[in-house]
Structures are given as structure tokens and as C-alpha cells.
Amino acid sequence: MQQKYFKKVFRGRPRGRVVKVTHSFWQPRFCRFGSWAWTWHRSSGHAEVASHIDHQKDLQLEYTTIYTWGLGEKKKKKEKKRRLAADVTSGVAVMKFKNPPVNSLSLELLTEFVISLEKLENDKTFRGVILSSDCPGVFSAGLDLTEMCGRNPAHYAEYWKAVQELWLRLYLSNLVLIAAISGACPAGGCLISLTCDYRVLADNPKCLIGLNETLLGIIAPFWFRDTLVNTIGHRAAERALQLGLLFPPAEALQVGMVDQVVPEDQVQSTALSVMAQWMAIPDHARQLTKNMMRKPTVDRLLKQRDADIQNFVSFISRDSIQKSLQMYLEKLKQKKG
Amino acid sequence: MQQKYFKKVFRGRPRGRVVKVTHSFWQPRFCRFGSWAWTWHRSSGHAEVASHIDHQKDLQLEYTTIYTWGLGEKKKKKEKKRRLAADVTSGVAVMKFKNPPVNSLSLELLTEFVISLEKLENDKTFRGVILSSDCPGVFSAGLDLTEMCGRNPAHYAEYWKAVQELWLRLYLSNLVLIAAISGACPAGGCLISLTCDYRVLADNPKCLIGLNETLLGIIAPFWFRDTLVNTIGHRAAERALQLGLLFPPAEALQVGMVDQVVPEDQVQSTALSVMAQWMAIPDHARQLTKNMMRKPTVDRLLKQRDADIQNFVSFISRDSIQKSLQMYLEKLKQKKG
Amino acid sequence: MQQKYFKKVFRGRPRGRVVKVTHSFWQPRFCRFGSWAWTWHRSSGHAEVASHIDHQKDLQLEYTTIYTWGLGEKKKKKEKKRRLAADVTSGVAVMKFKNPPVNSLSLELLTEFVISLEKLENDKTFRGVILSSDCPGVFSAGLDLTEMCGRNPAHYAEYWKAVQELWLRLYLSNLVLIAAISGACPAGGCLISLTCDYRVLADNPKCLIGLNETLLGIIAPFWFRDTLVNTIGHRAAERALQLGLLFPPAEALQVGMVDQVVPEDQVQSTALSVMAQWMAIPDHARQLTKNMMRKPTVDRLLKQRDADIQNFVSFISRDSIQKSLQMYLEKLKQKKG
Structure with missing residues (x-):
């Protein structure tokens, strides 16, 4: 049954993979169920199950779903008191960006991301998502410059519409969204984190966060x-x-860019316990309250979405902008090479 | 003359009552004037006079009016220099919610409150009001659930209009409003405090404040x-x-929910001295400045006041909401019983 | 060539004047070029040049322009590496209000200020302006009460339009504006500082800042x-x-009225180093980003500019207002006398 469930959620050719255990007290027990694998935390009574999509070389999204071990009603009632914490966090998905080296928001990643979000929204099993990264040192470097450089206007328009779409979905998501940020978080990466309901940042001077477009x-x-x-x-x-x-972590916290700064190895567990607080609310x-807070902001874009796309296309198509982007990309290539 | 004045302000069958003295230095002298009683503070040169309305069992509003003792011009001039502080606070009314056990905002309390506010606004004697509670441990528990449960739509509409009216009156009041909060302050109680120009909260972990509707x-x-x-x-x-x-007091202060947190026995005196600061402004x-700051917010409701009432009525009339309110009320009854 | 340049920028009869050196490490060298004088800082590689306009007794605006010494291309290239800091600050003008005793914003000062700003905006040499005062103890006392008292409605309208114009120019200025505040900064003086991109305040209890109109x-x-x-x-x-x-300095910093509080003798140097940070941005x-942030606020005035002038004229023309302004001016005269 679990296997079936995951097949529904994760398209493609799923291969089971055990994710690392971050907050277990007892030794975890490794299990396997068909092509799925999970880790059972006896201490907290919940399991982490991971699937892995591998559509193509440069696009990988990884999802980890955390739910209470044993969905059977019988077991649930028996253990109810012992694992309240686990009950609260049930229904939480962990989505990890995996587009090495820096989780650039390519058109395909954006499209995939939106589709997955939509599925999670429609799936009543899920009530919250923790956004995280599988690439060490970076949450997401933001928009993919290769999508905005040396292409035609139609491509720019398509790309920008996908960026808009991601923001629209995330900012008004019915799910509780929590960003667990353990790496650099500039530009578009920062935007994604800002759409979340809560942001936890690793206390590492390399974890800079901000909209550094200028x-x-x-x-x-x-x-x-x-x-x-x-x-x-x-x-x-x-x-x-x-x-x-x-902003480095301390300043990010002070200015309100993030809600909490914790040691790097506590980012995920903090995100989970904060999630429990949010899950306790009907x-x-x-x-409806989230919608009330954010709808006016979303409506502003919806009213002029096409004009915003046109603005972007005409701006990014300028020779001067294209030149400076090309130079920047050249530099990046040289660094790698 | 004072008696006459109070008769004008306080309708119903007033019975004099001496309120407790909170900030006297010298021993206060108890006085009686017709059916009125007051306490004369020789130290500060002002008197507290209380009237008590007792329309019906479950609705009591208590007003304490602080004004300079001796309105006669002669006395006033003589003592002018000696009691500057008193002069500054003259024209301040203290309104204390008294609807035991938790100062629920019943329809009658709301109506009474609005009428009293209107009278104070029109009475040039008064320039400021301190909002406070006579029920120990609570400022106001907020909206009265019994008004929103098991009644008909017309009643819900009437009730919601009264809630709107209170907010409209308070938020744009020409009077200086200061909330002296010595008890729990959730939901509608919090809203009332937020309409004030300044909030003083008692430093007691039970004095939680916030809009906890969800x-x-x-x-x-x-x-x-x-x-x-x-x-x-x-x-x-x-x-x-x-x-x-x-929010508990320290957090409430940090997030800006209140402006000052003081020991419980200094809440009233702090409110009075803050009032003096506000009274010093023409x-x-x-x-006009207050109006400029708040008018746009008020206009937003005025533009769609009827729609807002309809929204409330249709929401509160839902079976699911009615059921959960009934269950909540049952629990409360069992607690008391 | 420099002389010519300044002639273009500063109308009137310029007389050279050496401004005091605030952040030199080596001994500065005093130079003179026609009717212009400057100070050469060998340490930082830039020069301060001052001109002085003296149109009439009660109106004096002083400009100090900081630019890299030696505009010749040859020299520039040679020294490029050695004086990066200087390169960054090149293109910065220092404008000092000089309308003793308190830098009141008279109609003439406003007009002059706007013209100068426009010239600086159009002159590609300049990218940033530091606003400062040449009157000890005061940044600017704000609007000139003598312009709003005992004149005719046409004058009030003209004056108010000039105040609006100054705000419009400053708030959307393409230049980086930094306020270096070493004195009292009430009312209109505060407004000017608030239009800047950054505010540095001297840590002196006399340096109060705020909109104290009420x-x-x-x-x-x-x-x-x-x-x-x-x-x-x-x-x-x-x-x-x-x-x-x-607000005194510490409170001004806490509430966000200013961005930095530094010892009085470091106000100018701090402003310069902050300017360097802003100049590093394309x-x-x-x-465009500044415009995006501030345009909606500016548009609100532009939509009702005439109505705002009419409001001001009818308000300021009231007998009660005129009387209280006259009394206030009388008091000020007596103080001086």
C-alpha cells in the first residue's frame, strides 16, 4: 500500500534510497518494501522514506516523505500516547533540490517543482513540506542564467512564466512550507525561501541569504x-x-530574513519541530488566514502577469544585459575549468 | 454639580461605590456626595469617583473618572502650581470592563460600550480614556461565543455589526486611548487593546495577548x-x-504587541503617566494626525461593511462551525461545573 | 578646467574656500586654482574642493565636491590600483546647508537646492551626494515659519509647491543620497534626511531627530x-x-529613524565610507530598484499635488494657526534678543 502510494506521488522510475537519519535517538532499523526503502525510528515512531527521480542527467529532485510508521488504525490507537510528536509530524514531505552543482532553477526544475507541489496540494495525506537541498553548500543559486542568455524571446517568456508560476504556487500554497537552509541562498533561492511560512538557517558564515540581483x-x-x-x-x-x-546568519536573523539560526546539524530537526507547531493548527x-495575508500581494502580479513577462523579455534581450550575462557565465566556466 | 454631571454620563440607576486606590501617597479621604462617592488623594490633588451601572445580572460596566478635585475656579488657580501632574491627567476617564467571569463582549456590553464612548467623545471634559478590567486575571476574553452559537442569522448579523461598530469607534476615537492590561487578553480583547494609542501589560506569565482565532x-x-x-x-x-x-509579556513587548511591560501593581500608574505625555499634545x-494614520484602514471596512457581515453570518451559520462552537461551550460549562 | 567645471555647477560669484579636512592620514597640501581652492589628501588620493555661493545675506549654500585628484587619463590609469578607495568615492558631492542660524528652509534655499540637485543629477560626473550642515548644532530646523506667517495665500501656495518639489526631487533622486547629521534634525530637516538612502547621526544628546509638527x-x-x-x-x-x-541618538537608531550613530567627529568619514559601499553597485x-521602491509613494502626491497645496494654504491661513505661529515667532525673537 505504501509502495502504491509513492508510485502515485513520484513519477518516473523510482529507485529506493535510504536517506541519512538526522534526529534518531535509538538505532534506526533499515527496511525495504518492494523498490522502496525507509528508516524506522523506534524512538519517535516515524519513518523516513525516500524516492529518487532521475529523469535526466542535470535534473534531479529528491523527495523524502515523513509519516507515522504503521498506518493501520489498530497500531495507531495503541501507540497514540507514546508518539504524539510523530503523529503531529505525519503528513510532512521533505523536498530536496538536487540539480548539481548549485541547484540552479532551470526551466525543467521549475516545471517539475510546480507539478510536484500541485500533487502534494491535492493529496490529502500531506499537510506540510520542508524545502531543503541535497547539494552541499548551497540551498539554491537561483535563476538559471543559461536560460536567460543566448536564447530567443519565446524561450525567455516561457522561462519567466515558469518562474512566476513557481512563486504563485509557493506563496499561496495551502501546505505549511518550511525552508531548511544549510547553504548559500541568493537571488531566486532566497525568493523561494521567502515564500515559505518559516525559515531555519544554518549558523555558518557561508550561508548567505539575500536578493542580490543589483x-x-x-x-x-x-x-x-x-x-x-x-x-x-x-x-x-x-x-x-x-x-x-x-546577509550572514546573525544579520539575516536580526533583519527578519530568517526566523531562526541553528547549528548546521540541527537545521532539519529544527524544521521538523517547528513544523509540528504549525501542524497543530486546524x-x-x-x-484561509494565510490566504487573507498573501492574496493581495499575489493579485498584484496576476493583474499584470503578461506585462511583467514582456518587461522581462525586453529587459533581458538588451544587448548590454546579454553581454554582461555572457561575461559572467564565461567567468563561471573558467572557474570550473 | 458633579452629581448632575455624572447622572448625565451614566444612565441607569447609579449607586455610588468607592474604587480601590492604586497610587496614593497620603492616606486617601473617603467622601460622599448624594448617591456618589469618591476618594480624594491629597497627595496628587485628584479624586477618583466611581459609578456603577447594574442593568442586569450579566452586564456590568464600571467607570472611574479621574479629574482634578474642586472644579471651582478659585481653588484651581490657587493650587495650580502645586499639582501640575494632576492638571495634566485631568480629563481622563478610566473605563473598567466588568462582565464576570471573563468580560466576554456580549451584545449588550458592546452596545453599552459604544454609547459610553460616544458620550465621552462629545463631552469636552474628557480628552483621554484608560481601558482596563475589573475582573481579576482577564482583560477581556473577547467575543461572546453564546452570541454566535445556536441563534438565528439576524442575531448573528446584529452581533457582528456591533463588533464592527465598536472597532470603528475605538480605532478612530478622538480621545487618547490607553490599554492597562492586567490579565489575559486574547482574540476580541486583544483587538480592543490594539485600537488603543498605547498598551501597558502586566509582567505576569498569565497575561497572554494575541489574536488566537485559528x-x-x-x-x-x-x-x-x-x-x-x-x-x-x-x-x-x-x-x-x-x-x-x-504572546507572554516579554515576547509581546519584543514583537511590538504592547508598548510597555511593568510589574502588575504599576500597570495603572504607568498608564496614567503615559497618558500625561499624550495629554501634553494639542x-x-x-x-488629525491619528485620523491620517488610521482612516485608510477604517475606510477599507466601511467600503464593504455589509459584505463583511454577510461573510460572518454565512461562515458562523455553517453546521461544522456551530458544532465545534457548541462542543467548546460544553467543555467550558463542564470546567465551571 | 576644474574651475570651468565648477563655474558650471555653481552659479553666482564663487569665492574659493578651503574646507576642513576630516579624515586625512598624511598632512594635506593646500592648493589654489584661480578662485578655487582645495585640499589634497595624499593618503587617500582624493581632494576636497569647496565653492561658496553668497547670493544674499540670509541665504548661503556651500558645496564640497570630492573627486579623484588629477582627472588626466594618464595619471588615473597609473594610480588605479593604488587608490581603489578613492576611485570608489569619486563622483561624490558634499552639499552643506548654510542658512544661519538654523538652516531654515526658506523659499530661496528650497529653490536653490532643487536647481543644484537637478544639475548634479544631469552631470554624469556625480553619482552620490552627502547632505550635511555648515551651521554648528543643527542639520536643519525645517520649514521657515516666516514663509508661512503673515503672507498672502499665493505666497503660501508657492512656498508649499517648493517644499513638495524638494521632496519629489530628493525622494526619487538617481543619486545616492546620504545624510551626515551632526546637529538637531526636527520637522522639515528630518524629512530631508528621511529621503536619503542612508542616515548617519552624531552621538550627541542634542542631535534630536523627528517629525515634531504636532x-x-x-x-x-x-x-x-x-x-x-x-x-x-x-x-x-x-x-x-x-x-x-x-528621538535622541540611541532611540533614533533603535526605532530605525537613522541607520548608524557614531561619535560626532566620525560622522563625515562614516558617511564617506558608507557612500563607497553604495557606489560599488551598478x-x-x-x-531602477530605488525607483521601484519609492515610485508608488511619490505617485500618491503627484495624483493630488494641487489639492495638497490647497489644503496647506487653507490650513495655514486660519486665524488660529496664524496666531499661534506669530506667538511662536515672537518667542523666538525674544530668545535671540
């Missing part, structure tokens, strides 16, 4: 601005956006 | 949201509203 | 409010505007 000579669109202003207020956003500030009331 | 499975309306966003900003409001957070300029 | 019985217009709300948020602005709060991206 540093590349480009401009964050107005809905990036709105998302940032809603999070850290007008004044801090004004300064951060103009200077393209990338879904319907929480969702 | 915990009951209901949703704070958009004008509750607006009032909160205006007070603590978008991000903090988003989190607080979704999680139905009730009324006209202060009122 | 204390005089007048009301800050809505665009003053908007500028303040954008800077310190709705709640803090509501309280500050109603009470006419003048102009085009920074300007």
Missing part, C-alpha cells in the same frame, strides 16, 4: 520586492535590494 | 488583520495570525 | 507620513507623529 546589474521584479517587503519591511527591503545585500482556519 | 478553527476578519499588521508589521502578523499565537493636531 | 499644533502632510512609515513602519510612525517625538540597477 550586483549582477539586473533588477528584482516587483513581486520579489513585495515578498521581501512583506517579510522584512519597507526600509530594510529598500536598502537590501539596492545594495544587493547577502488546516482550514490556517489556510 | 486555534478555535475560526478566522480573524480582515480588519482584525489590518489592525495587527499596522501594529506589528506584515511578517509578524502573518505568523501570529496563522499560529493563533498568544488635541486638534494629534487627532 | 508640538507646534500643526500636522505633518500625508507624504511626510508616507516617508516616515516607509522608514520606521506604521506603528512607530503613528506614535512618533502623534506625540511629535524627537548605477542603473540601483536606480
Whole structure:
């Protein structure tokens, strides 16, 4: 039954993979069920099960689903008191970006991401998602410059629409979204984290977070601005956006860019325990309240979505912008080479 | 003359009652004037006079009016220099909620409250009001669930209109409003405090404050949201509203839910001295400035007041909501019993 | 060539004047070029050059322009590596208000200020301006009460339009604006500082900053409010505007009225080093981002600019307002006398 479930959620050719255990007290027990594998935490009574999609070389999304071990009603009732914490976190999916080396938001990743989100939204089993990264040192480097450089206007338009779509889905998601950030989180990566309901950042000076578009000579669109202003207020956003500030953890916490800074090895467990707090709220009331808070911001984009695409296409098509992006990409290649 | 004055302000069958003296230095002298009683503080040169309305068993509003003792011009001039502090606080009314056990905002209390506010607004003697509670341990528990459960739609509509009316009156009041909060302050109680110009909270872990509607499975309306966003900003409001957070004093202060946290026995005196600061500002300029700050928020409700009532009525009339409210009320009854 | 340049920028009869050197490491070398004088800082490789306009007794604006010494291409290339810091700060003008005794914003000063700003905006040599004061103890006392008292409606209208114009120019300036505040900064002086991109305040209890209009019985217009709300948020602005709060340095920093508080003798040097940070951002991206942040606020005034002028004229023409302004001016005269 579990196997069937996962087949529904994860398309492609799933291969089971055991994810590393981060917060077990007892020794975990490794299990295998068909092509699926999981880790059973006897201490907390929940299991981590991982599937792995491998559509193509440069696009990998990994999902980890955390749910209470043993869905049978009998067992559930028996153990109810012993594993309250586990009950609370049941229905939580962990999505890990995996597009090495820096989790660039390629068009395919964006498309895949939106489809997966939609499925999770429609699947009543899930109530919350923890967004995380499988690439060490980086949450996501943001938009994929190769999608915005040397292509034709139609491609730029398609790409921008996909970026909009991701933001629209994330910002008004009915799911509780928590960002577990253990790496650098600039530009588009930062935007994704800002759409979440809560942000946990690793206390590592390399974990810089911010909308640093101006540093590349480009401009964050107005809905990036709105998302940032809603999070850290007008004044801090004004300064951060103009200077393209990338905040180190302590400053990020102080300005309100993230909600919590914890040691690197506690990011996931903190995200899980924060999630438990959010899961304790009746879904319907929480969702309507979230909608009430964020709908006006989303409507601003919806009213002028096409104009925003046109703006982007005409801006990015400029010779000067294309040149500077090409130079930047050349530099990146040389670094790698 | 004073008696006459109070008769004008307080309808019903007033019975004099001496309120407890909170900040006297010298021994107070108890006085009686017709059916009125007061306490004269020789140290500060002002008197506290109390009237007590007792319309019916479950509705009691208590007003304490603080004014300079001796309105006669002669006396006033003589003592002018000696009691500057008293002069500054003259024109301050203290309104204490008294609807035991938890100051629920029943329809009658709301109606009475609005009428009293209107009278104070129109009475040039008064420039400021301190909102407080006469029920130990609670400022106000908020909306009265019995008004929203098992009644007909017309009643729900009438009740919601009264809640709106209170908010409209308080939020744009020309008077300086200061909340002196010495008890729990959830939901509607919190809303009332948020309409004030300043909030003083007792440093007691039981003095929790917040809009905790989601915990009951209901949703704070958009004008509750607006009032909160205006007070603590978008991000903090988003989190607080979704999680139905009730802040203990230190956190309430940090997030900006209240302006000052003081020991429990200094709440009233702090409110009075803060009031003195506000009374030092020319009324006209202060009122126009307050209006400029808050009018846009009020206009948002006025534009769709009827729609907001309809929303409330159809929401609260749902079977699922009625059931959960009934269950909640049953629990409360069992607790008492 | 430099002389010619300055002639273009500074109209009137310029007389050279050497400004005091604030952050030199080596001994500065004093130079003179025609009627211009400057100080050469060998340590940092830049020069301060001052011109002095003296149109009439009660109006003096002083400009200090900081640029890399030696505009010749040859020299520039040679020294490029050695003086990166200087390169970064090149293109910075220092404008010092000089309208003794308190830098009141007279109609002439406003007009002159706007013209100078426009010239600097159009001159590609300049990328940033540091706003400062040449009058000890005061940044600017704000609007000139003599322009608003005992004149005719046409004058009031003209004056108010000039105030609006200054705000419009400053708030959307393409230049990086940094306020170096070493003195009292009330009302209109505070407004000017709030339009800047960054505010450095001297750590001196006399350096009070705030929009204290209500204390005089007048009301800050809505665009003053908007500028303040954008800077310190709705709640803090509501309280500050109603009470006419003048914040001492530590409180100003905490509430977000200023971005940095430093010892008095480091205000200018801090402003310069902050400027270097802002100059490191590509102009085009920074300007568009600034515009995106501030345009909606500016548009609100532009939509009702004439109505705002009419409001001001009818308000300021009231007998009661005129009387209280006259009394206030009498008091000020007596103080001086």
C-alpha cells in the first residue's frame, strides 16, 4: 500500500534510497518494501522514506516523505500516547533540490517543482513540506542564467512564466512550507525561501541569504520586492535590494530574513519541530488566514502577469544585459575549468 | 454639580461605590456626595469617583473618572502650581470592563460600550480614556461565543455589526486611548487593546495577548488583520495570525504587541503617566494626525461593511462551525461545573 | 578646467574656500586654482574642493565636491590600483546647508537646492551626494515659519509647491543620497534626511531627530507620513507623529529613524565610507530598484499635488494657526534678543 502510494506521488522510475537519519535517538532499523526503502525510528515512531527521480542527467529532485510508521488504525490507537510528536509530524514531505552543482532553477526544475507541489496540494495525506537541498553548500543559486542568455524571446517568456508560476504556487500554497537552509541562498533561492511560512538557517558564515540581483546589474521584479517587503519591511527591503545585500546568519536573523539560526546539524530537526507547531493548527482556519495575508500581494502580479513577462523579455534581450550575462557565465566556466 | 454631571454620563440607576486606590501617597479621604462617592488623594490633588451601572445580572460596566478635585475656579488657580501632574491627567476617564467571569463582549456590553464612548467623545471634559478590567486575571476574553452559537442569522448579523461598530469607534476615537492590561487578553480583547494609542501589560506569565482565532478553527476578519499588521508589521502578523499565537509579556513587548511591560501593581500608574505625555499634545493636531494614520484602514471596512457581515453570518451559520462552537461551550460549562 | 567645471555647477560669484579636512592620514597640501581652492589628501588620493555661493545675506549654500585628484587619463590609469578607495568615492558631492542660524528652509534655499540637485543629477560626473550642515548644532530646523506667517495665500501656495518639489526631487533622486547629521534634525530637516538612502547621526544628546509638527499644533502632510512609515513602519510612525517625538541618538537608531550613530567627529568619514559601499553597485540597477521602491509613494502626491497645496494654504491661513505661529515667532525673537 505504501509502495502504491509513492508510485502515485513520484513519477518516473523510482529507485529506493535510504536517506541519512538526522534526529534518531535509538538505532534506526533499515527496511525495504518492494523498490522502496525507509528508516524506522523506534524512538519517535516515524519513518523516513525516500524516492529518487532521475529523469535526466542535470535534473534531479529528491523527495523524502515523513509519516507515522504503521498506518493501520489498530497500531495507531495503541501507540497514540507514546508518539504524539510523530503523529503531529505525519503528513510532512521533505523536498530536496538536487540539480548539481548549485541547484540552479532551470526551466525543467521549475516545471517539475510546480507539478510536484500541485500533487502534494491535492493529496490529502500531506499537510506540510520542508524545502531543503541535497547539494552541499548551497540551498539554491537561483535563476538559471543559461536560460536567460543566448536564447530567443519565446524561450525567455516561457522561462519567466515558469518562474512566476513557481512563486504563485509557493506563496499561496495551502501546505505549511518550511525552508531548511544549510547553504548559500541568493537571488531566486532566497525568493523561494521567502515564500515559505518559516525559515531555519544554518549558523555558518557561508550561508548567505539575500536578493542580490543589483550586483549582477539586473533588477528584482516587483513581486520579489513585495515578498521581501512583506517579510522584512519597507526600509530594510529598500536598502537590501539596492545594495544587493547577502546577509550572514546573525544579520539575516536580526533583519527578519530568517526566523531562526541553528547549528548546521540541527537545521532539519529544527524544521521538523517547528513544523509540528504549525501542524497543530486546524488546516482550514490556517489556510484561509494565510490566504487573507498573501492574496493581495499575489493579485498584484496576476493583474499584470503578461506585462511583467514582456518587461522581462525586453529587459533581458538588451544587448548590454546579454553581454554582461555572457561575461559572467564565461567567468563561471573558467572557474570550473 | 458633579452629581448632575455624572447622572448625565451614566444612565441607569447609579449607586455610588468607592474604587480601590492604586497610587496614593497620603492616606486617601473617603467622601460622599448624594448617591456618589469618591476618594480624594491629597497627595496628587485628584479624586477618583466611581459609578456603577447594574442593568442586569450579566452586564456590568464600571467607570472611574479621574479629574482634578474642586472644579471651582478659585481653588484651581490657587493650587495650580502645586499639582501640575494632576492638571495634566485631568480629563481622563478610566473605563473598567466588568462582565464576570471573563468580560466576554456580549451584545449588550458592546452596545453599552459604544454609547459610553460616544458620550465621552462629545463631552469636552474628557480628552483621554484608560481601558482596563475589573475582573481579576482577564482583560477581556473577547467575543461572546453564546452570541454566535445556536441563534438565528439576524442575531448573528446584529452581533457582528456591533463588533464592527465598536472597532470603528475605538480605532478612530478622538480621545487618547490607553490599554492597562492586567490579565489575559486574547482574540476580541486583544483587538480592543490594539485600537488603543498605547498598551501597558502586566509582567505576569498569565497575561497572554494575541489574536488566537485559528486555534478555535475560526478566522480573524480582515480588519482584525489590518489592525495587527499596522501594529506589528506584515511578517509578524502573518505568523501570529496563522499560529493563533498568544504572546507572554516579554515576547509581546519584543514583537511590538504592547508598548510597555511593568510589574502588575504599576500597570495603572504607568498608564496614567503615559497618558500625561499624550495629554501634553494639542488635541486638534494629534487627532488629525491619528485620523491620517488610521482612516485608510477604517475606510477599507466601511467600503464593504455589509459584505463583511454577510461573510460572518454565512461562515458562523455553517453546521461544522456551530458544532465545534457548541462542543467548546460544553467543555467550558463542564470546567465551571 | 576644474574651475570651468565648477563655474558650471555653481552659479553666482564663487569665492574659493578651503574646507576642513576630516579624515586625512598624511598632512594635506593646500592648493589654489584661480578662485578655487582645495585640499589634497595624499593618503587617500582624493581632494576636497569647496565653492561658496553668497547670493544674499540670509541665504548661503556651500558645496564640497570630492573627486579623484588629477582627472588626466594618464595619471588615473597609473594610480588605479593604488587608490581603489578613492576611485570608489569619486563622483561624490558634499552639499552643506548654510542658512544661519538654523538652516531654515526658506523659499530661496528650497529653490536653490532643487536647481543644484537637478544639475548634479544631469552631470554624469556625480553619482552620490552627502547632505550635511555648515551651521554648528543643527542639520536643519525645517520649514521657515516666516514663509508661512503673515503672507498672502499665493505666497503660501508657492512656498508649499517648493517644499513638495524638494521632496519629489530628493525622494526619487538617481543619486545616492546620504545624510551626515551632526546637529538637531526636527520637522522639515528630518524629512530631508528621511529621503536619503542612508542616515548617519552624531552621538550627541542634542542631535534630536523627528517629525515634531504636532508640538507646534500643526500636522505633518500625508507624504511626510508616507516617508516616515516607509522608514520606521506604521506603528512607530503613528506614535512618533502623534506625540511629535524627537528621538535622541540611541532611540533614533533603535526605532530605525537613522541607520548608524557614531561619535560626532566620525560622522563625515562614516558617511564617506558608507557612500563607497553604495557606489560599488551598478548605477542603473540601483536606480531602477530605488525607483521601484519609492515610485508608488511619490505617485500618491503627484495624483493630488494641487489639492495638497490647497489644503496647506487653507490650513495655514486660519486665524488660529496664524496666531499661534506669530506667538511662536515672537518667542523666538525674544530668545535671540
